[in-house]
Ligand code: SF4
Ligand code: F3S
């Protein structure tokens with residue numbers, strides 16, 4: 001038999017809304033998404049929420065829980081005090097569609113803008129060869145589940161809607177870093193592109209993106225900072241600049 005716990009959930013749509021209070025049964029071992037499902041089955045059958053795998057792998061169930069961007073299927077109820085009200089709101093950086101569901105198409109637009117992997121024209125699929133060390137180096141970035149929690153928390157767009165056009169965000173910086181490490185990605189200079197087209201310069205390394213990543217990807221330390229450092233090297237170090245002119249791939 002579970003206990004009754006206080007929940008506060010944002011209900012509304014693009015025209016506005018507010019927080020509504022519920023008291024809902026919580027059982028041992030449950031996560032926030034379980035409780036949302038119980039509410040849908042009882043007091044709030046029209047409560048909208050996006051989810052899919054309930055295993056922390058599809059990236060669909062992102063929301064803000066007590067003000068922190070999290071996956072609701074991976075947030076255990078045992079992390080909160082018994083009497084503590086758990087407040088659940090939609091991701092703040094993206095427009096609300098209804099209740100806890102936001103329109104994350106900004107991220108898909110940024111994905112489309114990012115130039116695709118482009119191997120040399122004279123190497124056919126099947127003839128690609130990579131060293132294991134190169135495979136391993138970018139493996140961390142390939143763990144991304146596209147939950148967009150990092151995109152949601154980055155202050156560059158969270159607090160400045162006007163920056164969205166010029167800023168791709170941390171998820172796509174690690175995509176650029178991943179391709180930059182790929183020995184067969186020959187066409188685009190990913191660092192220069194990230195700087196000139198993706199808004200890498202807007203990032204002031206607050207590391208909020210790294211803090212919320214459910215895959216524990218070191219977005220800032222392993223992705224963003226190495227790219228920034230190399231862009232700076234190229235731009236300001238005349239020897240690096242000269243080398244890049246002479247030995248350009
Ligand atoms: Fe989510 Fe991490 Fe991927 Fe960002 S980098 S979208 S936080 S899994
Ligand atoms: Fe934003 Fe992450 Fe940089 S939160 S400012 S992209 S370190």
Ligand code: FES
Pocket residue numbers: 051052053054055056057058059060061062071072073074
């Ligand atoms: Fe798939 Fe939560 S439902 S990550």
